[in-house]
Amino acid sequence: MTTENDPKQERIDRYIDQNLKKVFSDLEKDQMPDEIVDLLSVLRAQDKEMQADK
């Protein structure tokens, strides 16, 4: 079993974290679905209506 200070284990952990960050960064670049964009428009419009009613 390796320890936290094992250089090889540190290298493996670094490799894993670098890949994770790359994968997550790629997923963040995925286009936002239309449903979410539409939902935000509806929510913003509702907020405006409510403010106008006050």
Place this chain on the structure above:
Amino acid sequence: MSEVDPKDELVTHLPALRAFALSLTRNRATADDMMQDAVLKAWSNMDKFQPGTNMRAWLFTILRNNYYSSRRKLNREVADVDNAFSDTLAVKPDHDGRLQMMDFKNAFAQLADEHREALILVGASGFSYEDAAEMCGVATGTMKSRVNRARAKLTEILQLEDDEAMELTDTATMAVVGSPNLPS
């Protein structure tokens, strides 16, 4: 100094929230359903958000709670996976780098939900062990243990203990992860 409207701030976290949803569900349709529920819930409960606290953590918590709650309601122990996670790669690296990244994604997709989630929160999103533990409703020690077990499992699947394999993956990985756009 003008304060940012929390609803405007919410929008800036949506790409990360969707990445989290895709990583967690590994199914595009489920991830988008979870996103819609989370955005709707967060928007209508914005008065409960405490300014100055971590909105990304708050949003991630809403989404994960929704996800596990709906899984329990459907009594579905096994997630409906459509490879949305492993098929996604916005930037195409060279051939070897792409194969290595696919290997990594496939290995990552094999992890148990709680291990995948722990690595996403701590390894990819940069949350502290304490914050990640709070988001998942577990002790900090439990979160550390999950991250360690997840790394050990990935090491085993990808055979990273093998020096030769590690040298090969290092070369290919640096071609893939050497992007200046990567978060530090």
